[in-house]
Amino acid sequence: MSPRKSVAETAATRSRIIDSALTLASTDGLEGLTIGRLATDLEMSKAGVIGHFGSKEALQLAVLAAAVERFRLRVPARAVGARPGTERLTRAFDEWIDYMTEVEGHGGCFLTSVASEFDGRPGPVRDAVLDALASWSAYVTAELSTAIEARELPPRTDVEQLAFELNGVALAANQSIQLHRDPQAPTRARRAVARLLIAP
Known part of the structure; x- marks a missing residue:
């Protein structure tokens, strides 16, 4: 050999x-x-x-790294072609919701599940989860800032608050899809995202 x-x-x-x-x-x-x-x-x-x-x-760290890469290729990478700002964020969250409903040997968002599993367990795995979530949050806030600059959102929009609410919708969707098996959860989540990203 x-x-x-x-x-x-x-x-x-x-x-x-x-x-x-x-x-x-x-x-x-x-x-x-x-x-x-x-x-x-x-x-x-x-x-x-x-x-x-x-x-x-x-x-565990190697598995988490693989899951992060899978998420990157499945969610933000598929939103690259959309216009920066609210259009790209809408596409990204839409892809994330689709990802939650897919069955690739498992269902739901692996990162969301691991975040809940390790949220109270200090150590390298928790740190890696935090890094992955921080990267996603940075992506969301950057697109929201672009939306504000493009006047798609009001200039006084609280970016951190809006990012919190958008991610909250995704977390609720994952639980409803996986735990409650609610067939309406994806539709409800998309409506919530759309409502949050529409300028008053």
Whole structure:
């Protein structure tokens, strides 16, 4: 086996472990991930699984990073073509709501679930969740500021408050979709976002 092939196969195995862990964590939570379950599902030894990461926490961080990248490609990346400001934000939240309703081995927004799971647990995983949420909040506030400059929103709009309310709609939508199985939740969420982004 050539060294190049070995590196490629190692990377492929690591990616396969992360994908499987992400699927499990979506139903059992990041803390519910067990090396034994992963090893069984992947037909690997426990040592073979953990050897790619070094610790369970490192595996959790890798899974979280994969989820963040999935969210980035699924939500803000699909809104790039929209006009900056309210149009782009409407598109981004629309994509986020769609993402919550999709089934890719799991349902709902993984980041939202992990944020609830680790909100009271200090440590590297919580810090990584905070970084991801801070990045999203920065995206939202930047688009709101652009909307104000373009006179799509009143000049005295409280950007932080509006961002809080928009994210609150998304959190409520995720819970209604996943916990209550409310088929009207996506529509209600989109109406709420539209109402918040329409200038009085």
